[in-house]
């Protein structure tokens with residue numbers, strides 16, 4: 440595991456953008472998994488700035504989102520809406536080459552199978568860009584026995600609160616890649632910012648596989664780079 444301690448969240452975003460554009464320069468048609476959440480917003484903003492400046496290297500990347508909430512896709516809290524606001528088009532990622540689990544597919548189990556097969560048909564993930572939850576979750580692989588491959592998960596009320604999901608939409612479910620799908624990516628790039636991530640990062644760095652801290656199950660990956668701000672590095 441390579442840990443890179445950066446000066447602040449903006450430098451994490453710039454460095455992650457460098458890595459992703461470097462990857463795309465080497466693999467213009469590479470297959471990459473993309474995250475949503477608060478952490479990657481500055482990353483997508485940085486990629487959008489570079490795209491507006493003429494960088495077209497993401498144009499042929501094949502994208503797969505890590506997860507999606509079971510909400511109507513038009514709901515502003517859906518990750519599809521997030522990607523439309525922050526990433527697709529704006530960063531150069533071509534919407535037509537990007538996939539995300541479809542939560543209105545009548546049968547969520549078949550949709551999980553379709554998604555996993557689409558990733559396999561693309562040749563598997565070359566790169567997975569990841570955030571990490573304060574409890575160590577990766578995508579929506581929550582603390583507890585790992586489930587694979589892409590699957591449906593019921594999210595704890597605290598996460599539904601964080602996402603501002605109304606009572607009527609609870610229990611909130613999500614479709615998520617499994618840790619196996621993610622761990623088979625040839626390269627992992629994990630971003631963590633803020634002191635609330637320090638304990639999860641500390642566990643990851645300790646590299647003792649523990650299903651109670653899902654990120655630790657990726658710690659022995661052959662090509663894992665972790666970009667940290669001082670808070671997530673446990674220095675503030």
Ligand code: PGA
Nearest residue numbers: 476477478570571572578
């Ligand atoms: P965050 O989410 O970036 O909003 O902190 C991280 C995650 O849930 O993976």
